[in-house]
Amino acid sequence: xxxxxxxxxxxxxxxxxxxxxxxxxxxxxxxxxxxxxxxxxxxxxxxxxxxxxxxxxxxxxxxxxxxxxxxxxxxxxxxxxxxxxxxxxxxxxxxxxxxxxxxxxxxxxxxxxxxxxxxxxxxxxxxxxxxxxxxxxxxxxxxxxxxxxxxxxxxxxxxxxxxxxxxxxxxxxxxxxxxxx
Numbered sequence: 001x002x003x004x005x006x007x008x009x010x011x012x013x014x015x016x017x018x019x020x021x022x023x024x025x026x027x028x029x030x031x032x033x034x035x036x037x038x039x040x041x042x043x044x045x046x047x048x049x050x051x052x053x054x055x056x057x058x059x060x061x062x063x064x065x066x067x068x069x070x071x072x073x074x075x076x077x078x079x080x081x082x083x084x085x086x087x088x089x090x091x092x093x094x095x096x097x098x099x100x101x102x103x104x105x106x107x108x109x110x111x112x113x114x115x116x117x118x119x120x121x122x123x124x125x126x127x128x129x130x131x132x133x134x135x136x137x138x139x140x141x142x143x144x145x146x147x148x149x150x151x152x153x154x155x156x157x158x159x160x161x162x163x164x165x166x167x168x169x170x171x172x173x174x175x176x177x178x179x180x181x
Contacts, residue, residue, distance in 0.1 A: 015058060018042060019065040035145050036152035039066060040081075040115065044108040044153075045160045047085055048092065049099060059085055072134055073126035080118030084111045101161050108157045112150045 022038045039062045047055030063078030070077055088111040096103045119136075126132040136142070 011058070012061065015061045016065060019062060019069070023066075023069045032148045033152065035149040036156060037112075037149055038156065040112060041108070041153045041156040041160065043081065043085065044104070044111055044157050045164070047089065048104050048107060049161070049164060052089055056082065056085060072123060073132035076119060076122050076126065076132070080115050080122055083118050084114035087111075087114050101158060104161055105154050105158055109150060109154055112153055116146050 018038055026036060026038060027034050043055060043059045043062060046058050059081050060078065063081045066077040067074065088107050091110065092103070092107055096107070120138065123132065123134065123136045127135045
């Protein structure tokens, strides 16, 4: 029991540190690098490589922490993140048979696109029903930001996969995993 509580406390503290680094340090970097989302990248790595329920739990915790730092409508971070993970997990179970670098990068890219689409829809609905005074404008700058965020997050995910591959023998670039989750 004490071991579970220790792992839970360590996970909660690691999530808090990740959000602090994301919202304090990363956003202070120059333009294209300030768009990387460590929260999305870590969530994708946990969901696709470690464990789906643990990934959903970490996405919930990280989403709640991001909500506290966001001036947008309540739920504008956590709901699109969880919906994107559910949709991409469904696609993973339906279409993919392995946990290779290529499938991880493709699914992470799809999850990022689903996250931003869900975020736009949620924020537009919140603005329409006067829940939030903020309205998202889809223009060139927003599209460039989404492009850079997706590209840099995918580089982070690929780097994490390669690092995990050297640390663990479980993940290989063309390793087939027996059975589906």
